[in-house]
Amino acid sequence: MQKGKGRTSRIRRRKLCRSSEPRGVNESHKSEFIELRKWLKARKFQDSNLAHPQLCFPFGQEGEMIISLPESCLLTTDTVIQSYLGAYITKWKPPPSPLLALCTFLVSEKHAGDRSLWKPYLEILPKAYTCPVCLEPEVVNLLPKSLKAKAEEQRAHVQEFFASSRDFFSSLQPLFVEAVDSIFSYSALLWAWCTVNTRAVYLRPRQQECLSAEPDTCALAPYLDLLNHSPHVQVKAAFNEETHSYEIRTTSRWRKHEEVFICYGPHDNQRLFLEYGFVSVRNPHACVYVSREILVKYLPSRDKQMDKKISILKDHGYIENLTFGWDGPSWRLLTALKLLCLEAEKFTCWKKVLLGEVISDTNEKTSLDIAQKICYYFIEETNVMLQKVSHMKDEKEALINQLTLVESLWMEELKILRASAETLHSLQTAFT
DSSP states (O other): OOOOTTTTOOOOOOEEEEEOSOOSSSOSSSHHHHHHHHHHTTTTOOTTOSSSSOOSSSSSTTTOOEEEEGGGGGHHHHHHHHSSSHHHHOOSSSOOOHHHHHHHHHHHHHHGGGOOOOOHHHHOOOOOSGGGSSSOOOTTTTTTTHHHHHHHHHHHHHHHHHHHHHEEEEEEEGGOOSSSHHHHEEEEEEEEHEEEEEEOOOEEOOOOHHHTTSSSSEEEEETTOOOOEEOOOOOOEEEEEETTTEEEEEESOTTEEEEEEEEEOOOOOOHHHHHHOOOOOOOTOEEEEHHHHEEEEEEOOOOHHHHHHHHHHHHHSSSSOOEETTEEEEEEEHHHHHHHTOOOOOOOGGHHTTTTTTOOOOHHHHHHHHHHHHHHHHHHHHHHHHEEEOOOOOHHHHGHHHHHHHHHHHHHHHHHHHHHHHHHHHGGGGGG
């Protein structure tokens, strides 16, 4: 059975943030949230600070505990192995991955409905997700090229994960009256995969003898995972081995009823969209990526040293992660362009370029001119894509939510490009 490759690389050491920005509405009166709190209290969760599911708190001091979620409330591979699935997992060879164990448990418990001991938690989980793997192909085609490629890889990964897991699912037939194929369908596994991928918190790696060697670092944390994301202020979050609880402590004071947010790290919007299915407005880490193809688009084709310049950039790691941000073109992008714009007689100075030295005013001005052309090209292309999204929204009403999400991504990138264009204009005035 194929292991769920690549999952470990996407596990986040989740940090937590707080912000005064209002989000959502208080839904604590809803029956599913009331039942969840009862369920958590029965598992020894104390929520004296907790105001409502948007996780707002009374006035607090720096270093104060916000949440301490007992291990008994966490859904881990221990939970799965100690359940009715344990015997089937233990005897299956080759051993299932930790990810497969968690996904199998989620699908099985969701199928159990009212009979599931985890029903209060399952009831508040999203019914559907908006990661690219869940989007319609025609919507994926409207994503930025780099993100589209990653989205297609993500879809292929989940499809392979499903195909390689079907024999294991078949072994579970004695547990169910219905055919396992109808329970462990692709859509059911996709939902479970997205649940783990978007909501799991990080635990210290451990090794279960009956599971594959893939690091076992994921845990689902009921109620804690209702925290919204913010890329700004942080609090500390980790599993406390002494108290056997997943704890969150503030790193600063907060005002009364101020909402606490979870932060997945300094990720740009394409990463947030790919892994979590949302876009963060005015994300300070957001950027627009420049591919190699676009990098050389406005450079002279007659440059006989171009191949050598590209080779140097590759060897020194300057051919990827070239971006435009809120502050303009990144240092890496400008450095790459300065090297590519070196005149023949200055080519031997390429090491100085990588060290950040100024070679000449001509080289500085030429690289800024090329950066501006690339920026304007992206602005034009972004406007074209926004028009395509708008047109599809008019034609495909059923896809309106997916398209609106894609539209928000392009809108944020357009804002970044316009800000970069202004910065480039200011930089160029030094040479006029």
